[in-house]
Structure formats: C-alpha cells, structure tokens
Amino acid sequence: MHFASDNSGPVHPEVLAALAEANQGYAMAYGADALMNQVRDRIRAIFEAPGAAVYLVATGTAANALALATLSNPWETVFCSAMSHIHEDECNAPEFYSGAKLTLVPGGDKMSADALRRSIQGEETRGVHGPQRGPVSITQVTERGTVYSLAELQALCDVAKEFGLPVHLDGARFTNALVALDCTPAEMTWKAGVDVVSFGGTKNGLMGVEAVIFFDESKAWEFELRRKRGAHLFSKHRYLSAQMAVYLTDDLWLRSARRANANCARLVQGLRAAGAEFLHAPDANIVFASFPRSLHKRLHDAGAVYHLWGAELEGDDADEMLPCRLVCDWSIEAEQIDQFLALF
Numbered sequence: 001m002h003f004a005s006d007n008s009g010p011v012h013p014e015v016l017a018a019l020a021e022a023n024q025g026y027a028m029a030y031g032a033d034a035l036m037n038q039v040r041d042r043i044r045a046i047f048e049a050p051g052a053a054v055y056l057v058a059t060g061t062a063a064n065a066l067a068l069a070t071l072s073n074p075w076e077t078v079f080c081s082a083m084s085h086i087h088e089d090e091c092n093a094p095e096f097y098s099g100a101k102l103t104l105v106p107g108g109d110k111m112s113a114d115a116l117r118r119s120i121q122g123e124e125t126r127g128v129h130g131p132q133r134g135p136v137s138i139t140q141v142t143e144r145g146t147v148y149s150l151a152e153l154q155a156l157c158d159v160a161k162e163f164g165l166p167v168h169l170d171g172a173r174f175t176n177a178l179v180a181l182d183c184t185p186a187e188m189t190w191k192a193g194v195d196v197v198s199f200g201g202t203k204n205g206l207m208g209v210e211a212v213i214f215f216d217e218s219k220a221w222e223f224e225l226r227r228k229r230g231a232h233l234f235s236k237h238r239y240l241s242a243q244m245a246v247y248l249t250d251d252l253w254l255r256s257a258r259r260a261n262a263n264c265a266r267l268v269q270g271l272r273a274a275g276a277e278f279l280h281a282p283d284a285n286i287v288f289a290s291f292p293r294s295l296h297k298r299l300h301d302a303g304a305v306y307h308l309w310g311a312e313l314e315g316d317d318a319d320e321m322l323p324c325r326l327v328c329d330w331s332i333e334a335e336q337i338d339q340f341l342a343l344f
C-alpha cells in the first residue's frame with residue numbers, strides 16, 4: 001500500500017530489458033547514438049511536429065531549469081503558479097540556470113487567464129529599473145493533481161501571446177494528463193500555443209529520463225550549449241535514449257499512465273464512498289484528501305505509506321481532519337487499493 005510518490009515505484013521491466021538490450025558493444029556518445037535518432041523521429045511523429053528539436057536529460061528539474069533558461073534572459077521574470085514545482089521543489093535551479101526570477105501568479109494550483117494577465121501587466125512598469133516580462137510556465141498535471149482542460153491551456157497561452165511571451169509546459173506527468181483528457185499530444189502542446197515541453201518519463205516507469213521538446217528549432221543550439229555547460233549532457237547517452245525509445249514503443253507510456261489513472265479512479269471512488277473530503281479535483285493519478293487522525297493512525301499501523309500534507313500524525317485530537325497526498329504510480333495493483341480502502 002504505497003502512495004508516497006510515483007517516484008518511489010519500480011522501473012518498468014520492459015525498460016530494464018531495453019537497457020540490457022542497449023548494453024551490447026559500442027554506440028556513439030553524447031547523443032549521437034542510433035537510438036536517439038529513433039527517439040527524435042518518434043517524438044516528432046507523436047507530436048505531429050516534424051521540425052521539433054528533441055533532447056534528453058536525466059531529471060525533471062534539469063529539463064525545466066534548462067528549458068526556462070533557454071527561453072529567458074537574466075533580467076526577465078518567469079510567470080508561474082505559487083504551487084509550481086519550479087517554485088517549490090527545485091531549490092532555485094530555474095533561477096540558477098536562467099538568472100531570471102519567478103513571479104508567482106496569485107490563485108490556486110491552476111492559474112487563471114485573468115490572474116496571469118494581471119501578473120504580466122504588473123511587470124515592465126518600471127522601465128529599466130524593474131524586471132522585464134519573460135516566459136510563462138504551466139504545469140500539466142498540476143502539483144495538486146488537477147488537469148487543465150484544453151480550453152484552459154489555450155486561454156493561458158493566448159494571454160502569453162498577447163504579450164509576445166513564450167510558453168513552457170512542465171509535463172513531469174504529461175501522459176497522465178494526456179490520457180485523462182483523451183486528446184493528442186499536439187492538442188495539449190503546440191496547437192494550444194505551448195512552445196517548449198518538459199516531457200516526463202521517470203514518474204511513469206522510466207529509470208530517469210525526461211525529454212525537452214522545442215517546437216521552434218531556433219532555440220535548439222542554445223539549449224544544447226546550456227545543457228553541456230550545465231553538466232547535463234550524458235556521455236553514455238544511449239542508456240537515456242534506450243529508455244525513451246522503449247517508453248514510446250507499443251504504447252508503454254500510454255499503458256502505464258492509463259493504469260495509474262484507473263487505479264487512482266478506483267481509489268477516489270472508494271474514498272468518496274467512505275466520506276473522505278477532497279482538497280482538489282483528483283483528475284489524474286494524485287489525490288489530496290482529508291480524513292480523521294484516528295484513521296490515518298490505523299492506515300499507518302497497517303503499513304500504508306503516504307505523505308501527510310502540512311500535518312503531523314502525532315497529536316491528541318483523534319477526530320482532527322488531517323490532509324494527505326496519495327499518488328498512484330504505474331505499478332500499483334487494484335488489490336492494494338482495495339486493501340487500503342478496507343481499512344476505512
């Protein structure tokens with residue numbers, strides 16, 4: 001009964017098999033391997049973007065920080081949600097790599113188009129003295145487990161375009177959002193107005209690979225230079241390529257995300273029946289819910305693993321409602337969900 005994170009799950013066996021298969025003889029280094037050509041072609045086909053530039057890095061933080069550095073100048077500001085991973089969970093790596101600062105758009109996990117417009121309007125009002133407007137960064141699935149509809153994404157991108165600003169999408173859980181919306185990768189990205197995507201793989205069964213996809217190739221060389229200078233160009237790159245190649249073969253990426261989302265839906269249904277309170281709409285594979293401390297203790301004692309959210313398990317008030325986060329990864333089994341729900 002493990003719901004701590006989709007990072008704590010295992011690597012998919014098909015990925016380990018692909019790594020073993022890639023581990024034969026020699027392959028050119030630094031991304032010049034044949035598997036990388038395959039990955040580039042496959043991503044271009046999946047995204048219906050024949051001219052896209054595609055790169056691999058090993059962490060989502062590197063993908064976001066290097067992508068945003070490429071889209072911004074040090075005197076600019078990146079517009080993002082106050083709950084965004086780039087703000088809360090990357091130890092200022094985006095600021096470190098870009099030299100830019102972050103402007104937090106007021107509101108919840110999802111930015112609204114109006115709030116984004118007001119934030120953008122609030123910058124560049126002090127001439128040379130103030131920060132200049134820079135890229136907009138959107139997270140899909142959001143850090144609170146909600147998913148922007150295509151119309152919501154389009155509205156945010158439209159605001160960015162009003163001001164001539166580029167849009168970055170943090171897609172650490174890209175595929176969980178894609179299958180939740182049942183749309184195409186193109187619709188969730190460049191057709192809505194997204195310029196660059198951090199396309200996650202690690203949380204969905206890879207050992208450690210994320211792609212950075214530029215729909216406009218003009219920034220590609222700068223990204224390559226930044227990746228190398230930032231120490232994120234892997235020499236034995238074929239092992240990154242092999243993971244992404246198998247991920248996009250036989251729908252492994254889609255199968256894994258569908259499974260995670262379906263098990264999460266099963267969990268949500270059970271929690272709802274048990275009267276749990278939801279803090280955010282559980283649109284994909286993450287649930288934020290509150291239930292009484294006594295119940296948390298029972299789950300904990302039975303071996304369930306998950307994070308309380310800004311709350312402590314120890315305390316006197318057994319009835320106090322404590323918020324928690326429950327994440328379903330690709331590997332969780334329906335039986336584990338049922339075992340968990342049986343404790344309610």
Ligand SMILES: *Cc1c(COP(=O)(O)O)cnc(C)c1O
Nearest residue numbers: 059060061062085139143170172
């Ligand atoms: C997990 C995650 C990342 C990437 O994190 P790393 O630990 O650097 O791989 C980026 N964005 C979001 C929204 C995430 O949940």
